[in-house]
Amino acid sequence: xxxxxxxxxxxxxxxxxxxxxxxxxxxxxxxxxxxxxxxxxxxxxxxxxxxxxxxxxxxxxxxxxxxxxxxxxxxxxxxxxxxxxxxxxxxxxxxxxxxxxxxxxxxxxxxxxxxxxxxxxxxxxxxxxxxxxxxxxxxxxxxxxxxxxxxxxxxxxxxxxxxxxxxxxxxxxxxxxxxxxxxxxxxxxxxxxxxxxxxxxxxxxxxxxxxxxxxxxxxxxxxxxxxxxxxxxxxxxxxxxxxxxxxxxxxxxxxxxxxxxxxxxxxxxxxxxxxxxxxxxxxxxxxxxxxxxxxxxxx
Amino acid sequence: xxxxxxxxxxxxxxxxxxxxxxxxxxxxxxxxxxxxxxxxxxxxxxxxxxxxxxxxxxxxxxxxxxxxxxxxxxxxxxxxxxxxxxxxxxxxxxxxxxxxxxxxxxxxxxxxxxxxxxxxxxxxxxxxxxxxxxxxxxxxxxxxxxxxxxxxxxxxxxxxxxxxxxxxxxxxxxxxxxxxxxxxxxxxxxxxxxxxxxxxxxxxxxxxxxxxxxxxxxxxxxxxxxxxxxxxxxxxxxxxxxxxxxxxxxxxxxxxxxxxxxxxxxxxxxxxxxxxxxxxxxxxxxxxxxxxxxxxxxxxxxxxxxxxxxxxxxxxxxxxxxxxxxxxxxxxxxxxxxxxxxxxxxxxxxxxxxxxxxxxxxxxxxxxxxxxxxxxxxxxxxxxxxxxxxxxxxxxxxxxxxxxxxxxxxxxxxxxxxxxxxxxxxxxxxxxxxxxxxxxxxxxxxxxxxxxxxxxxxxxxxxxxxxxxxxxxxxxxxxxxxxxxxxxxxxxxxxxxxxxxxxxxxxxxxxxxxxxxxxxxxxxxxxxxxxxxxxxxxxxxxxxxxxxxxxxxxxxxxxxxxxxxxxxxxxxxxxxxxxxxxxxxxxxxxxxxxxxxxxxxxxxxxxxxxxxxxxxxxxxxxxxxxxxxxxxxxxxxxxxxxxxxxxxxxxxxxxxxxxxxxxxxxxxxxxxxxxxx
Numbered sequence: 001x002x003x004x005x006x007x008x009x010x011x012x013x014x015x016x017x018x019x020x021x022x023x024x025x026x027x028x029x030x031x032x033x034x035x036x037x038x039x040x041x042x043x044x045x046x047x048x049x050x051x052x053x054x055x056x057x058x059x060x061x062x063x064x065x066x067x068x069x070x071x072x073x074x075x076x077x078x079x080x081x082x083x084x085x086x087x088x089x090x091x092x093x094x095x096x097x098x099x100x101x102x103x104x105x106x107x108x109x110x111x112x113x114x115x116x117x118x119x120x121x122x123x124x125x126x127x128x129x130x131x132x133x134x135x136x137x138x139x140x141x142x143x144x145x146x147x148x149x150x151x152x153x154x155x156x157x158x159x160x161x162x163x164x165x166x167x168x169x170x171x172x173x174x175x176x177x178x179x180x181x182x183x184x185x186x187x188x189x190x191x192x193x194x195x196x197x198x199x200x201x202x203x204x205x206x207x208x209x210x211x212x213x214x215x216x217x218x219x220x221x222x223x224x225x226x227x228x229x230x231x232x233x234x235x236x237x238x239x240x241x242x243x244x245x246x247x248x249x250x251x252x253x254x255x256x257x258x259x260x261x262x263x264x265x266x267x268x269x270x271x272x273x274x275x276x277x278x279x280x281x282x283x284x285x286x287x288x289x290x291x292x293x294x295x296x297x298x299x
Numbered sequence: 300x301x302x303x304x305x306x307x308x309x310x311x312x313x314x315x316x317x318x319x320x321x322x323x324x325x326x327x328x329x330x331x332x333x334x335x336x337x338x339x340x341x342x343x344x345x346x347x348x349x350x351x352x353x354x355x356x357x358x359x360x361x362x363x364x365x366x367x368x369x370x371x372x373x374x375x376x377x378x379x380x381x382x383x384x385x386x387x388x389x390x391x392x393x394x395x396x397x398x399x400x401x402x403x404x405x406x407x408x409x410x411x412x413x414x415x416x417x418x419x420x421x422x423x424x425x426x427x428x429x430x431x432x433x434x435x436x437x438x439x440x441x442x443x444x445x446x447x448x449x450x451x452x453x454x455x456x457x458x459x460x461x462x463x464x465x466x467x468x469x470x471x472x473x474x475x476x477x478x479x480x481x482x483x484x485x486x487x488x489x490x491x492x493x494x495x496x497x498x499x500x501x502x503x504x505x506x507x508x509x510x511x512x513x514x515x516x517x518x519x520x521x522x523x524x525x526x527x528x529x530x531x532x533x534x535x536x537x538x539x540x541x542x543x544x545x546x547x548x549x550x551x552x553x554x555x556x557x558x559x560x561x562x563x564x565x566x567x568x569x570x571x572x573x574x575x576x577x578x579x580x581x582x583x584x585x586x587x588x589x590x591x592x593x594x595x596x597x598x599x600x601x602x603x604x605x606x607x608x609x610x611x612x613x614x615x616x617x618x619x620x621x622x623x624x625x626x627x628x629x630x631x632x633x634x635x636x637x638x639x640x641x642x643x644x645x646x647x648x649x650x651x652x653x654x655x656x657x658x659x660x661x662x663x664x665x666x667x668x669x670x671x672x673x674x675x676x677x678x679x680x681x682x683x684x685x686x687x688x689x690x691x692x693x694x695x696x697x698x699x700x701x702x703x704x705x706x707x708x709x710x711x712x713x714x715x716x717x718x719x720x721x722x723x724x725x726x727x728x729x730x731x732x733x734x735x736x737x738x739x740x741x742x743x744x745x746x747x748x749x750x751x752x753x754x755x756x757x758x759x760x761x762x763x764x765x766x767x768x769x770x771x772x773x774x775x776x777x778x779x780x781x782x783x784x785x786x787x788x789x790x791x792x793x794x795x796x797x798x799x800x801x802x803x804x805x806x807x808x809x810x811x812x813x814x815x816x817x818x819x820x821x822x823x824x825x826x827x828x829x830x831x832x833x834x835x836x837x838x839x840x841x842x843x844x845x846x847x848x849x850x851x852x853x854x855x856x857x858x859x860x861x862x863x864x865x866x867x868x869x870x871x872x873x874x875x876x877x878x879x880x881x882x883x884x885x886x887x888x889x890x891x892x893x894x895x896x897x898x899x900x901x902x903x904x905x906x907x908x909x910x911x912x913x914x915x916x917x918x919x920x921x922x923x924x925x926x927x928x929x930x931x932x933x934x935x936x937x938x939x940x941x942x943x944x945x946x947x948x949x950x951x952x953x954x955x956x957x958x959x960x961x962x963x964x965x966x967x968x969x970x971x972x973x974x975x976x
Contacts, residue, residue: 170660171660171661171663171777172660172665189780191779191780191781191787192779194777224782
């Protein structure tokens with residue numbers, strides 16, 4: 001199977017280690033990646049989607065057109081890319097006037113949006129296409145005995161009608177939990193599982209509120225399940241949960257640190273990737289949990 | 300050559316605001332056959348009608364077209380004016396240039412004017428071909444059918460029965476009582492629901508003029524006002540109700556369990572059961588889906604014989620039964636029994652269903668401590684699963700904190716756009732019952748708007764607030780499960796402009812009232828339209844609130860839309876008075892729009908015979924050849940036969956082939972050529 005890898009700006013520029021993880025894990029499970037040469041910003045929330053509907057959709061449609069020309073679906077690890085692209089496609093398919101306006105713009109660069117390719121979120125994509133069983137069988141290291149807190153990410157849950165691989169019940173998301181269980185980890189429920197991490201527009205406009213959200217979330221995680229690791233399905237959640245803890249510690253709002261990884265990093269790790277390559281930019285200290293997963297092999 | 304008078308109504312601004320009346324009047328004057336074209340501010344006013352009467356008396360016109368509003372409300376008025384002027388009242392045609400034109404195209408004045416012209420041209424074309432017709436009268440069967448024996452249906456039935464008419468009361472459950480029987484107390488007076496309902500149920504059960512058909516459903520409805528033929532299926536009870544005394548011995552003996560619908564699934568009933576303690580009729584019903592056929596005694600088989608005693612081996616239920624009502628040897632027909640009723644009028648009072656919690660995933664419906672208001676009614680009721688003790692489902696502990704969430708499924712575009720109207724009051728009532736009985740309980744209500752319009756309702760609301768019930772303005776967005784079976788309600792407090800959270804032991808969802816399952820299907824059987832939300836539609840919201848588009852069929856209670864008990868009873872009693880009118884008159888006018896067969900053209904093919912929904916067509920031999928014959932008394936004028944006849948031998952009076960063709964021609968090719976909206 002071949003898919004276009006929609007990397008997304010956050011992953012490419014802030015967490016290239018996550019990009020490396022994807023480039024290791026998907027091929028290891030038999031998914032060939034196409035770079036979709038020429039891909040641009042999705043564009044993300046707070047930019048064009050807030051001010052220019054046609055411009056937003058046109059930029060998204062151009063990315064879709066790249067994949068359509070190759071007859072591929074796109075896979076991303078970023079919730080914002082996933083949400084923005086899926087929503088813009090949904091809007092264009094349900095509003096012929098909008099689609100025509102977008103295609104008039106694309107015509108100037110010799111492209112056309114048809115709506116034949118899908119944008120898919122890496123975890124849900126793997127859940128459907130590979131399945132927990134096949135993944136479990138391919139592992140070199142397992143997470144047995146490890147407890148993880150999952151953070152699927154808002155944009156992979158809502159609005160569910162725009163996604164090709166939606167959760168059965170977005171209010172009680174199961175995919176990421178099952179996918180962690182496939183690696184051997186225990187991924188229990190906690191009461192603020194679907195809460196926002198506080199990233200997105202808020203982190204750049206109102207730090208205080210953003211940290212209040214992440215603090216509430218972390219408190220629920222710590223008090224209710226006290227995990228070894230937080231696992232996200234979204235690169236923005238990864239960045240927020242990974243970087244915010246140092247600020248919260250400095251302000252004496254927390255006296256603990258929980259390491260944070262994206263699911264694709266954890267999967268790559270279990271499939272035998274080099275930890276430095278795929279987790280090297282983590283701000284939280286992930287080495288202890290990484291060593292525990294790999295045994296003492298690389299110590 | 301006919302002399303047609305065209306009268307165009309301004310309807311104040313309603314029509315004149317979108318349609319250029321003068322242009323339309325001028326155009327109407329040029330149409331073939333039009334002798335007079337006039338306009339007036341309100342054609343339905345007395346001076347407006349006088350225009351018509353005078354022109355007829357002066358010999359100026361012998362056909363009348365009124366271009367105005369809807370024939371639904373105004374046709375009878377203008378027909379009367381035409382008759383008073385001295386013409387046959389069917390030499391009249393109406394063009395609806397308000398509902399179908401000015402209102403619909405308010406912002407496209409030119410198009411609306413063009414459309415008015417065509418609609419009038421069409422009516423004029425038909426008017427030229429109108430023929431005088433005579434009204435018919437049919438005798439009325441002096442009995443009525445009431446569908447649904449909730450509080451609405453029971454009052455409708457009682458009123459008609461008290462007037463002296465025979466009433467058949469059909470109820471799908473084993474007992475009468477409906478949803479009201481499940482309630483604990485009723486607002487605004489907090490009287491016990493069972494205390495006020497049980498006497499009504501008993502009256503219904505013992506009234507000599509009421510025939511109760513419980514555990515039964517309407518299968519089909521034929522005929523028209525005055526003479527409906529209704530087939531009712533009495534579902535199989537597998538208990539001989541003539542012998543059953545309602546003692547409950549079989550129920551006590553039965554070992555098989557099933558979810559108890561009457562207690563909203565919160566406990567179990569037996570496979571053989573009596574619906575609830577005050578059931579009327581108090582008879583047992585065997586639910587075969589949950590029966591485990593003790594002693595291999597499946598229905599309709601002979602008992603095996605005990606090898607030692609030689610006694611027949613009976614199931615516990617039949618062994619317990621002292622009257623022989625429970626006898627599993629009887630070969631009961633699973634399809635039940637079909638009975639045919641002849642009635643003059645019908646009242647549909649099929650009630651409602653309170654929504655289940657399952658669709659509301661954001662409120663953690665998987666938690667046993669998230670319940671619906673109807674479930675709380677059963678918990679608070681002395682006949683409920685906790686016998687009136689305030690206990691939460693997960694562990695039977697008394698909740699220290701209770702949170703109510705309003706508008707669950709109502710005023711929500713994902714579910715129902717309408718307001719269910721009773722939730723604010725029933726929530727306040729339930730909160731008050733808890734607070735009064737257990738003052739230490741913390742009671743919170745999350746709401747969008749508190750709507751307590753109604754006699755004594757606002758006072759009730761204020762009293763509840765004074766009791767210390769906390770009312771928080773803000774929609775609840777989520778309920779999370781916490782350790783210890785506790786719950787966290789999350790909402791946005793609009794007054795504080797901040798998100799708020801509340802930990803609670805019990806969450807009560809005030810779920811919406813929605814149409815009872817199968818209501819649209821029943822509507823189809825009756826020929827009544829359902830509105831967008833699936834409730835049965837009244838003929839006119841303001842003026843004909845209990846009539847329907849089918850003459851002789853009336854609506855009452857929540858089948859027509861959400862309403863509280865006082866309103867349901869009022870509407871039921873209004874429906875019974877309306878339904879009694881034809882019964883009292885003894886005969887009803889039938890419009891002469893019936894079909895007739897031209898025997899010269901009829902080939903006797905018989906295609907029309909099975910098509911007639913009213914079984915009005917038969918074939919008879921005329922001069923050695925088969926010919927169709929239409930029974931005018933049965934014909935409802937639907938026109939199916941006329942449309943189907945391959946020889947064009949059937950004419951539907953009032954809607955003849957020539958008349959309809961002329962209308963179509965005028966609509967499509969006759970008009971001025973301007974752009975129609």
